[in-house]
Amino acid sequence: MRNMQFYFLCLNARWIMSKALMAAASLYNDQRFLSKSELRIYKNKIRRQRIVRRQRVTLALVIAMILFAMIFVVSTLVSDAASDDYTPEYKYYGSITVGVGDTLWDIASDNISWSHYDTVEDYISEICSINHVEEEEIFAGDNLVIPYYSTEFK
Template sequence: MRNHKSLYSRISKRKSNYNQKLARIIVILSVVLCFTFSIVIFATPAKGNEKPRYKYFKSIEIEAGDTLWSIAEEYMTKEYKCTMDYVKELKSMNGLTSDTIHEGNSLVIAYYSDELK
């Protein structure tokens, strides 16, 4: 009979230890999730204070020495991640399959402005 109580006691102790470890893991995961959620919520800039930006298009004449890349650097605004993205948009808007452009031709460019026109 003593063996059964001892065995029961050990099993009960193991279950108790397991439950305590499980509870600790759940608490730690909850804290980590709350912390991560807080960072995401508070690190995201408030968009309510930003003025809306409007996208416009205009045609420019290509001058001697112009390249798509130099035009992109001149007209690209902060809405584009990088010059390559802007060059891709220029090529798409103008039906270009290569980076080659010629002096005297027209090129449609996109730009953003705070001003509603």
């Protein structure tokens, strides 16, 4: 009986209340005024929402674990580990004397290790950096320190 009175009150109020008042009133739905079936429907709705939320979280965790496993497997397969036939090369520095008519380009071309430098310019840049000189500042009789690589450990 009480539910019916509330229902008719809401129907009558709908004609009297504005849309804003109806929206405000709908925020204050009280479970005391719901019937058993309405309460069961409401609780089932909440339960279904929790189940869906739990399923989404579980799905997200499974996807994250699969991605982590894939990244781990790929990173171990494409590792930078040395192979069995790898022989290490050690970097050393030697000194040479610039001869008459020698250019830094000639010296670099004769001594470059292509497995460690992409271009002759890179090697020349390192020689200039080590000796604190510019390319145009070398003269016959100057001593230059040049890097070289060897598989022999000294």
